[in-house]
Amino acid sequence: MSKAQKHTPLPFLGLACAVGVSSIYYNQPLLVEMGHTFGATSGATGYVAVATQVGYALGMLAFVPMGDLKERRGLMLRMYAAVSVALLLTAAAQSLPWLIAASALVGLLASVTHIVLPIAPDLASDEERGRAIGTVMTGLLLGVLLARTFSGWVSRIHFGAAAGWRTVFVVAAVINLSFVPMLRRTMPALPPKHKLSYGEAMRSLWTLWSSQRLLRESAAMGALIFASFSCFWTTLAFFLGTRYGLGAGAAGTFGVVGAAGAVVAPLAGRMADRHGPRYVLSWALVTLAASFIWLWAQDRLHMPMAAHVGAMVVGVIVLDMGAQMSQIANQTRIFGLDASARSRLNTVYMTVYFSGAAVGSALVTFAWVHWQWNGVCMLALGLLSIAAIVHATGKKGPCTVDHILVEEERVLEV
Numbered sequence: 001m002s003k004a005q006k007h008t009p010l011p012f013l014g015l016a017c018a019v020g021v022s023s024i025y026y027n028q029p030l031l032v033e034m035g036h037t038f039g040a041t042s043g044a045t046g047y048v049a050v051a052t053q054v055g056y057a058l059g060m061l062a063f064v065p066m067g068d069l070k071e072r073r074g075l076m077l078r079m080y081a082a083v084s085v086a087l088l089l090t091a092a093a094q095s096l097p098w099l100i101a102a103s104a105l106v107g108l109l110a111s112v113t114h115i116v117l118p119i120a121p122d123l124a125s126d127e128e129r130g131r132a133i134g135t136v137m138t139g140l141l142l143g144v145l146l147a148r149t150f151s152g153w154v155s156r157i158h159f160g161a162a163a164g165w166r167t168v169f170v171v172a173a174v175i176n177l178s179f180v181p182m183l184r185r186t187m188p189a190l191p192p193k194h195k196l197s198y199g200e201a202m203r204s205l206w207t208l209w210s211s212q213r214l215l216r217e218s219a220a221m222g223a224l225i226f227a228s229f230s231c232f233w234t235t236l237a238f239f240l241g242t243r244y245g246l247g248a249g250a251a252g253t254f255g256v257v258g259a260a261g262a263v264v265a266p267l268a269g270r271m272a273d274r275h276g277p278r279y280v281l282s283w284a285l286v287t288l289a290a291s292f293i294w295l296w297a298q299d300r301l302h303m304p305m306a307a308h309v310g311a312m313v314v315g316v317i318v319l320d321m322g323a324q325m326s327q328i329a330n331q332t333r334i335f336g337l338d339a340s341a342r343s344r345l346n347t348v349y350m351t352v353y354f355s356g357a358a359v360g361s362a363l364v365t366f367a368w369v370h371w372q373w374n375g376v377c378m379l380a381l382g383l384l385s386i387a388a389i390v391h392a393t394g395k396k397g398p399c400t401v402d403h404i405l406v407e408e409e410r411v412l413e414v
Contacts, residue, residue: 010120030155046362049103049234050365054107069196083173090105205347213395225326261318278329278394280329285322287325289388295312330349
């Protein structure tokens, strides 16, 4: 571990992840308002969220491998500045196709989050890798959830005849641009780990995928779980608007509620260090399934509005706890495979992971249009059932380098 790395605080990495990842979630509570602006249906407007997730997945494939090849601080500075430009383009959108294209660009550049994340395990011993990832993932999850709260409430601010959702993206652009000098002051230069060309690094992604069964399993699990997670958050604004006439502010407030799930991050990291990631994943699947069963059941009871919203609060907390546990467990596994290829391992994992989110958002938009909340919960539980099958038939035992030496030699040759 270099002196530069030792002086990089884990909480600051968490903040960097929060700023980066929040950019792709601002639009979810605003979909109804965006639809009103452009006279679009909920089915058409839902593709704004899908485009953002697709862009994010493509960005991780295109940019994140450079975390092993380039000086990371300089790369991060450029990408945070570029995100601010993409957010301004989103705010200026004059049509739904423009908005969808700008949202995809935001997602593409916001992949800087996953250049930041692999730095965390570099700052800890193998025995404390889960704890380090848990600390930084706390910031990432808070960014995911509080972005929705931020956008829901800032959208209430109007400047003249401009729609309030545009204000959200202008303010977000200022935040990202303001973070650039902070990043320059706080984070030291982080030299590359390899002298590979970009083409060689991209080819090595296939080597990692084909040689590492545990990476393939973790990526499949992550994609299915995040697809189910996206089912709820993509349709929450539609649900609250249709059922109770509540707007973006109410949908965004659920982000504050869900942020309570972030408290499980350090605990999940310690559990992964002590009992192993598979143990944590088992509990994550149970927790996620319980949350969707609860969210579906309490809706079927036709409770008064106050009781229904209160029951949803409980479900959201449990849902986000389960999602956080699964992500920490999966990343603890993959970062244990090869310390010198963590950015590329993260590229493979997160590309598949957010492809799952994009598929989940697309499927749940269809499910919502045809079957409303019943379709949302059935789809989410179906995705979790497939994840449980993958988990039950997956790789057993330790996941450290010592137990996969033959596979690792093939990867390191690249």
